[in-house]
Amino acid sequence: MMFPKLAKSWRAKKNVDEKGTRIISPMELGDVILSVSKLFPVLFVGRIPPKALFSYLRVPAGKVKPLWLTTVETQSPYAINPRHLYKLGAIIEREVKANGSQVIVDGIEYLIIENGLEPTLKFLGQVKDVTALHGSSLYVVASDALSEKEVVPIRRVLGLP
Numbered sequence: 001m002m003f004p005k006l007a008k009s010w011r012a013k014k015n016v017d018e019k020g021t022r023i024i025s026p027m028e029l030g031d032v033i034l035s036v037s038k039l040f041p042v043l044f045v046g047r048i049p050p051k052a053l054f055s056y057l058r059v060p061a062g063k064v065k066p067l068w069l070t071t072v073e074t075q076s077p078y079a080i081n082p083r084h085l086y087k088l089g090a091i092i093e094r095e096v097k098a099n100g101s102q103v104i105v106d107g108i109e110y111l112i113i114e115n116g117l118e119p120t121l122k123f124l125g126q127v128k129d130v131t132a133l134h135g136s137s138l139y140v141v142a143s144d145a146l147s148e149k150e151v152v153p154i155r156r157v158l159g160l161p
Contacts, residue, residue, distance in 0.1 A: 020137035021128055021158045029106060029141055030057055036102050036137070037063040043095045045069065045088065046106030046141070050078045067091065069107050071114070082107070082114040085123045093130045103131055106141040108154065117150060125157045 024032055034057060036042055042064045044053065050066040053059075069082040080088055095101045105127065111120045124140065131138040140158065142151060155161070 020131065020135075021160065022137070022139050023142050023155065023158065023160060024139050026106075026141055026143050029104070032139055033057055033059065033064060033104060036104070036139075041065065041095075041099045041101040042104060043067065043092060043101040044104045044106070045092070046104070047110055048106070050076065065095065065101070069110055082111055085111070085115060085119060089123060089126050089130075092127055096130055096134045096136045100134065100136060102137045102139070103127060104139040104141070108140060109143060109145040109150075112146075112150065117153070121153055121157045124154065128158055 033042060033044065037059055044064055045067045046053075047069050048056075048066070049068055049070075053064070053066050057064075066078045067080050067088065068076060068078045070079050071081055071083070072079075080091070082088075092103055096103065105124070108120065108124075111123065115123075128138055130136075138158075140154070142154065146154070
């Protein structure tokens with residue numbers, strides 16, 4: 001399995017740039033959400049349904065706003081189709097501008113499957129710029145489902161070593 005090797009190397013390197021962008025492992029996700037939400041509002045973008053997110057982490061709904069990436073038609077106000085990167089980017093920009101939210105993006109591999117690598121990289125670049133412009137932080141969860149061929153350009157787009 002390649003991820004433990006990558007995770008170890010990420011910890012060994014500086015993984016935070018001057019604008020507050022970080023790559024975290026799935027094992028760190030819960031701790032990051034809990035610690036960041038104590039200080040700031042958090043916008044969580046990922047594959048975890050909101051009910052599961054709130055019950056698992058026991059975070060008050062007012063501290064974390066979820067955006068659930070799903071292609072299933074649902075009445076959930078938190079659901080967004082992962083193929084609508086332009087809508088997702090607009091929601092993130094609005095949330096960061098209005099509330100100073102810190103952004104956590106999980107499910108990068110799902111976005112790549114649904115949109116392709118290049119559009120996902122463009123999306124991540126846009127989110128990085130928005131968070132940097134407004135003094136917010138961006139946390140990107142990189143799972144072992146990503147190959148090194150995908151991780152390298154993601155790190156480059158995020159401006160990480």
